[in-house]
Amino acid sequence: MSTEIPTVDLKEWQSADAARRDAIAAGVDPALRETGMFLLTGHDVPHAGGEDFRDAGLSFFRLPRETKLRYEIRGQYDNGWREVHRNVGIPDAALDGGDSSPDLHESFYVGPTHRTGDARLDGLYYPANRWPGELPRLREAADTYTAHMVRVAGEVNALLADLLGLPRDFFNSRARKATWTQNVSWYPAPAELGQVAAGRMRNAPHTDLGTFTLLNRQPGKGGLEVWNESEGWFPAGHPQDSGTLIVILGDLMELWTDGRWRALRHRVPAPGQEAADDEQVSLVFFFEADPQALIEPLAAPVGGGRGLEPAVAGEAILGKLGVPLTPA
Template sequence: MTSSSPTPSCGARTSVTEPRIPTIDLRPWFSGDPAARAEIAAAVDQALRTAGFLLVTGHGVDPDLRAEIREAAREFFRLPSGAKEPYAVKVGGRGWLGPGAEANGYAEGTETPPDLKESLSFAAEDPTGDPAVDAEWFAPNTWPAEAPKLKALVETYLGHMRALCDRLLELLGVALGESRTFFTGHTGHPTWGFNINWYPGTGTVGPPQPGQFRIGPHTDFGTVTVLDRQAGKGGLQVFTEEGGWENAPYDPAAFTINIGDLMARWTGDRWRSGRHRVLPPPADVPAEELISLVYFYECDPGTEVRGIDSHTYLRAQLDAITAG
């Protein structure tokens, strides 16, 4: 795995100096070839020890579906604030997170201004039968009537995300040197969150304050995050000890994958919870508008991860980034 061209057996694009964030073609993994799987697992292990991030292609999710979700969500985001206000919720709720609702830097203990974004937020809603658990983690989602196409599109996408995440967790189990069910044994009835993040230009949010980002520096909280992003100057940056803050690589065919705090803890910190941020609207392209689709996968309520209750931790972190 030292060639600058794609490796035929696994599709992990590497160079003489291994990239901190490689691109992995998942198709050889899905095909079940033992040699390809071993090579992919080794590449994944190295990337998660370094940056906590990967790009994956060959995932099978239709790009047209992602584009249609963006278009349907944009109809809602561009409504006047008064039309969106009935759907307003706090972080961790199901609905609209308006301007000033969230400051992700708080999770690191950094007092930043609120993030320059709005979100439509959805989460797991299939009840477990435990009233207390269902009330906190499996409440019904809210679908804005002003975006009538959104529900069917998002529910289709969520089905793809759940399946993809379990297959990624199988890969991660092997990459860690464990069984394919090491993590998926705890995702029989998991919680998850899905945010459609809208990053408008300065004409909507105004000029950024000092230290203000579209999303402030933080690590995610759960097991794996699947991000479908758009390229932009005010886009995603990833932090590593070796390189500091760097622009994340972009491939329109790829999902960006990072692991969160629970996964890092699960591995005894062998793997790094990927620290990242989203830059503010750029001064030279102030009207830049981006929409990201962000799926946060977690685990079953009650799962203990090296001495902590997973969902006590998740709730504390969601509360920590609540602004206002």
């Protein structure tokens, strides 16, 4: 079925024999070709770590706006607080009707602390974190959780290489100093926002810019919807607990596979008044690649044969965000 979202148990994959891996791949590859996502279990991310980060993030969002403004993001590729805003991905006007209404969520963004030593590159691709002094536990919780996300990202990179029949370090060898962004996003309950017009979005239709995203979301009414050509929009196979991660392929992976796999088009509609108290806090880890990595589309039959043009990872991301290739 084109609406079926497969689940991969990472531990099972890592210990499986060739026959079992072939069987798992037979379920995952078609979903990545048609839609661009799968669910991931067996990753050993402690549940408590995610909940601590979620709770600390919510404590930050509850601070007065005047306090949060001290940590406001100052550009499209930056870290800190972003108020209710339009999604910073690339919305598909053909899918969302061109609606320019702000998305109904706030986010706090965190990035890596590693640097290249090149001042120009570091200024472009590794913006400093803005940690709120009023809430030191936010940094502690974020550091603990993102350490697990970085580890899982390496394991997912190896899994994706396995699925394509590539050397296991194919993607990881191009992600030694990868750019990434971890955010904690707050979707206020509709009751807190007042009257919410029909069709408003918590997160407007878009694709993510990087290689893939690891999404840790809470079950709720305003759930993730995804798109493919045969079905249009449909509800994703939501995990019933936040121990299951959602792996979302991004634009760089669609480019890398020359269109064999697609970047997931996805959105989060606002729930109606029947779910006026539905509040959610999501943890979203956007993983990219080394900013200077040349993304050369894989040749067929591994690649999809679309004839996409190579691109430098960091330049491709900043270009879509409209960020000039010189540091501020």
